[in-house]
Amino acid sequence: MKKELLRIKGLTIEFQGEISYPIIRNLDFSIWKGEKLSLVGESGCGKTITALSLMGLLPYAIKRKEGEILFHTAREVLPLHSFSPDSPEWLKVRGKEISMVFQEPSVSLNPTLTAGYQIAEPLIYRGCNRKDARDRALRIMEKVGLPHPADVYNRFPHELSGGMQQRVMLAMALILEPSLLIADEPTTALDVTIQAGILELIKELNEKMGMAFLLITHDLGVVNDVAEEMIVMYAGEILEQGKVKDLLKNPLQPYLKGLIASLPSLSGGKKKLESMQGSVPQPWERPVGCVFSPRCAYRMSICSRPPLWKEVENGHWVRCWLYE
């Protein structure tokens, strides 16, 4: 039976400054044990902020306004949203239970520490002696496909290629064997063969260790290869959710239809690529009603009111007036 790992309930996160505005709004979804989940959407729609909120690592001036983040341990449900980022509860969960690979390895690694030390650090921090920590780091480095681990261990990030840096990030995220890995665009900076290797590895860890993942990407091809479930985000809201194969075969929201139509197809030959008009609105100029309506070719007068979240087919949910 499916077991819930993380539940996000009515989560609204806003930028709080001279003017305040929501960046993500009323987010509701669960991550199940061992799930292969992906989060897709155009640049600026709130994917990274969502991920950072699940790690308790929101940037300065970005704060939770409403909603809950509930993490299921074996014994209890932890209300993570109610703890401050440096509380013992967060320190127990972050890294150990929920871990993240960040979007940009070159800026996320510490340039002054060796790759190996950065991988072993979570163990040392938790009281493991240096020798054991090093041995375990070397094992995980081998697992993520870093060549000559004992040599790479002593190298600094700038001495490594982009693909190796990304593997170091992955090793750091995996060293404590988390139950959920959040991977934020883990492969966008890499060439396709290295990309495939990293994604294969994430899939393998899911299958062998039962580690759930939340893969953030704007690449629907990657989603199709790696994930089973998918959430489509736009302007800080979820517009569609369900099984990857259902959503890609039968997209409901015109936004997802547009994303799919703008994909080049290797087998499709001469199909003319469609491009979607306009761009993601800035969070402070969020459209009223359906957030996608200003760009939508199917816009109706009712779209000035917010559409409800509706299950149109079994497990396939959408927020769109076309299906009311």
Ligand SMILES: Nc1ncnc2c1ncn2[C@@H]1O[C@H](COP(=O)(O)OP(=O)(O)OP(=O)(O)O)[C@@H](O)[C@H]1O
């Ligand atoms: N530190 C910050 N301070 C203020 N606004 C921010 C900050 N980080 C992100 N934002 C804003 O929050 C919104 C969502 O950003 P986010 O980085 O989550 O997008 P994304 O979906 O991850 O995009 P991308 O695909 O480009 O990574 C954007 O409008 C962005 O400008």
Ligand SMILES: [Mg+2]
């Ligand atoms: Mg991002």
